[in-house]
Amino acid sequence: MPVLATTNFNIILSVLGGWVSLFGLVSYLCKESFYLSEALISLLAGVALSPHAANFIRPIDYALGSEENLAAITLAFSRLVLGVQLVLAGVQLPSRYLKKQWKPLALLVGPIMAAMWMATSLLVWALVPGLPLLHAMAIGSCVTPTDPVLSAVIVKGKFADHNVPKELQKIIIAESGANDGLGYPFLFFALYLIKFIGSGSSPGDGGARVAMGLWFGETWGYTILLSVVYGAVVGWLAKELLHWAEEHRFVDRESFLVFAISLALFIVGTCGMIGSDDVLACFVAGNVFTWDDWFRLETLDDSLQPTIDMLLNVSIFMWYGAVCPWDRFLHNEVVPIGRLIALGILVLLLRRLPWVLACHKWIPQIDDIRQAIFVGFFGPVGVSAIFYLYITLEFLHTLDVGDQPRSDLKALPEAVLVVVWFIAICSIVVHGLSIPLGKLGFYLPRTLSRSLMSTSSDEPDLVLPFSLGNRVTSFTLRRRPGAGARAGAGAGVESGTGTEEGTELDTVQPDSKGHGVYRIGGSVIPNRHETTGGGILDRRDGSDPTRNTSADIGDAERASFPRNSGPSGGRAIRFPDEPPLTSGQAAEKDAITPA
Incomplete structure (x- = not known):
């Protein structure tokens, strides 16, 4: 006959795994839209699940009393x-x-x-x-x-x-x-x-x-x-x-x-x-x-x-x-x-x-x-x-x-x-x-005013980012679906050309919901499958737009970094920021790869 095994180990794994999963479902909303840290939210969750409330987390039991x-x-x-x-x-x-x-x-x-x-x-x-x-x-x-x-x-x-x-x-x-x-x-x-x-x-x-x-x-x-x-x-x-x-x-x-x-x-x-x-x-x-x-x-x-x-x-x-x-x-x-x-x-x-x-x-x-x-x-x-x-x-x-x-x-x-x-x-x-x-x-007052003005604006596709004080080098624009170069021009950024000093990422291809995708830490994750014009990143220097990059580093910094010699860098690891292998490099790689 099966018995419900409510041991401390099972309970703590269930609580921790369940909370991380639930928080993960709304983590972007909490951290990037409401600017709430996971520390505060997790602290409140710990209080709610502690012996003072739901009694799912019982620290004194884990410490043998x-x-x-x-x-x-x-x-x-x-x-x-x-x-x-x-x-x-x-x-x-x-x-x-x-x-x-x-x-x-x-x-x-x-x-x-x-x-x-x-x-x-x-x-x-x-x-x-x-x-x-x-x-x-x-x-x-x-x-x-x-x-x-x-x-x-x-x-x-x-x-x-x-x-x-x-x-x-x-x-x-x-x-x-x-x-x-x-x-x-x-x-x-x-x-x-x-x-x-x-x-x-x-x-x-x-x-x-x-x-x-x-x-x-x-x-x-x-x-x-x-x-x-x-x-x-x-x-x-x-x-x-x-x-x-x-x-x-x-x-x-x-x-x-x-x-x-x-x-x-x-x-x-x-x-x-x-x-x-x-x-x-x-x-x-x-x-x-x-x-x-x-x-x-x-x-x-x-x-x-x-x-x-x-x-x-x-x-x-x-x-x-x-x-x-x-x-x-x-x-x-x-x-x-x-x-x-x-x-x-x-x-x-x-x-x-x-x-x-x-x-x-x-x-x-x-x-x-x-x-x-x-x-x-x-x-x-x-x-x-x-x-x-x-x-x-x-x-x-x-x-x-x-x-x-x-x-x-x-x-x-x-x-x-x-x-x-x-x-x-x-x-x-x-x-x-x-x-x-x-x-x-x-x-909030400025946002409400901006929302009212946008209904009669000639640039309805532009969504201005929240900004406080100085702008920084990782400034990007979020666009609604269908927003073109005119939205970038309306925000002071031309299509493919940044007008703001220090800007490395000039345009961001929206995802299916019209937003640039942020990795943890705030840098933009480009869609690596885009390979043609109008792709993810339009760079000032005319370099390959399919290369992955980050808001933390520019081409000059990458170019100055010493890499190993050889057609593929002489390394077994291939990172996303590297250009695709040429046919000769691919053949060489296949030749040394065991079947």
């Missing part, structure tokens, strides 16, 4: 997501980006990050009753780094392509990747002082001198510098090995495309074993791995990496929605809910925005005050904050006396848990809704 096991699972899951995200962030940056842009990046992860830490710590100290300053500094350090997962909402997709200049996108990616790993010095500065000079420490512990020695030697030397060197070495070796394997036709396309993901897993595992900074090592390794731009350009038009990225994002934020201590926001012994709400608002307003405004003139990627406000406001708190939260709890557990916390640390674990989780949730919600609400508030 132990809060310590649940914390360990959440920390490991966060490490995995951050590691993969930061390798991909490093791969996204152009050739030698960290070397070329070290000055603005150093300003962002140096003085500005330190100011963010101190501002947040002072706010926590002022609003959490009875909390010592050192404890507030530990809590403030957890929410100091900007989150690379949530930052993706302003550096990927149609909104970013239309409204955020490319150079600004790159510096945001670089900052969110670098400052995640550099959160360790701020955190352990406070934790070492708590351990050695806190009111519960003993005189024989060594005091501030030992604390500073450990901070410089262990945190900066072993954790930070070792991770930078290790990440650079692993990234360079991986690049050279992949070059060698690809030149000798030892690697197939699938393994080639997934190489960056496997590299992230390797670094997270090995750095975890030696106790170094796996987050920073992953970012450095990703950037060194594509130091010559080879891997980035070869995988530019492939969707595997963004797909893995999306699956991890959906999974981690569903998990956060289920494990978040929602009841402790109302019922805790450290901070009343009114002060907690005030703290969340003030942190989002004062943690980052004033310091970016003060220093934006020295950051060349920020052109004006409007962009400075944009960059200053969008400094989200998310996965990295939860990661450092559980690092803090793990460290505090080592200071227990027997089975009890040290006398001066009884309230700190609950304080850091409640405050960091609440600020992270506030950031996910506020930053997840800022773009759609801003678009609705500022552009």
Whole structure:
């Protein structure tokens, strides 16, 4: 007799698979039409399916009823997501980006990050009753780094392509990747002082001198510098090995495309074993791995990496929605809910925005005050904050006396848990809704006016794109079926000729519904079967319109990139951006291909 097997494994697979499938059906509508991030939507789904609601996701059962096991699972899951995200962030940056842009990046992860830490710590100290300053500094350090997962909402997709200049996108990616790993010095500065000079420490512990020695030697030397060197070495070796394997036709396309993901897993595992900074090592390794731009350009038009990225994002934020201590926001012994709400608002307003405004003139990627406000406001708190939260709890557990916390640390674990989780949730919600609400508030009247005018316009086929501030190089036009060259001319773009400076894609052949098709990340996917005039891409230089391209790269950049010699590049892999094989190359390929 068949029995219904409602085991935890079956339930979690059903819930996760069902949610990813359902979200996938409307993902383009949510992300590219309503500008809602998958992080916010998945967080809400996690809350709805958590023990507080439908009780389909039961994290405490998966942790065998132990809060310590649940914390360990959440920390490991966060490490995995951050590691993969930061390798991909490093791969996204152009050739030698960290070397070329070290000055603005150093300003962002140096003085500005330190100011963010101190501002947040002072706010926590002022609003959490009875909390010592050192404890507030530990809590403030957890929410100091900007989150690379949530930052993706302003550096990927149609909104970013239309409204955020490319150079600004790159510096945001670089900052969110670098400052995640550099959160360790701020955190352990406070934790070492708590351990050695806190009111519960003993005189024989060594005091501030030992604390500073450990901070410089262990945190900066072993954790930070070792991770930078290790990440650079692993990234360079991986690049050279992949070059060698690809030149000798030892690697197939699938393994080639997934190489960056496997590299992230390797670094997270090995750095975890030696106790170094796996987050920073992953970012450095990703950037060194594509130091010559080879891997980035070869995988530019492939969707595997963004797909893995999306699956991890959906999974981690569903998990956060289920494990978040929602009841402790109302019922805790450290901070009343009114002060907690005030703290969340003030942190989002004062943690980052004033310091970016003060220093934006020295950051060349920020052109004006409007962009400075944009960059200053969008400094989200998310996965990295939860990661450092559980690092803090793990460290505090080592200071227990027997089975009890040290006398001066009884309230700190609950304080850091409640405050960091609440600020992270506030950031996910506020930053997840800022773009759609801003678009609705500022552009709804203009959209209605434009719609009314279009009924009497001589150009009824033209659909103007949403635009905020500066236009960027990946600007494209969407057309309704039947729209011809006159629509392009009406928008200031002639058929086959771009009149806007820096525009690489001048016209886009509509799909069956009349829209240009965007891949994940916002670039246009052309129809590769079109081979004649009036095809997908009309390029200024008169090159073959059937070649696949991306809004991120022009012909000059592709032409300058060194390729292997030989009629087909000497490679076993053929990528979509390559021209078709000639008859002689096809014959040669058939001759060496085993039957």
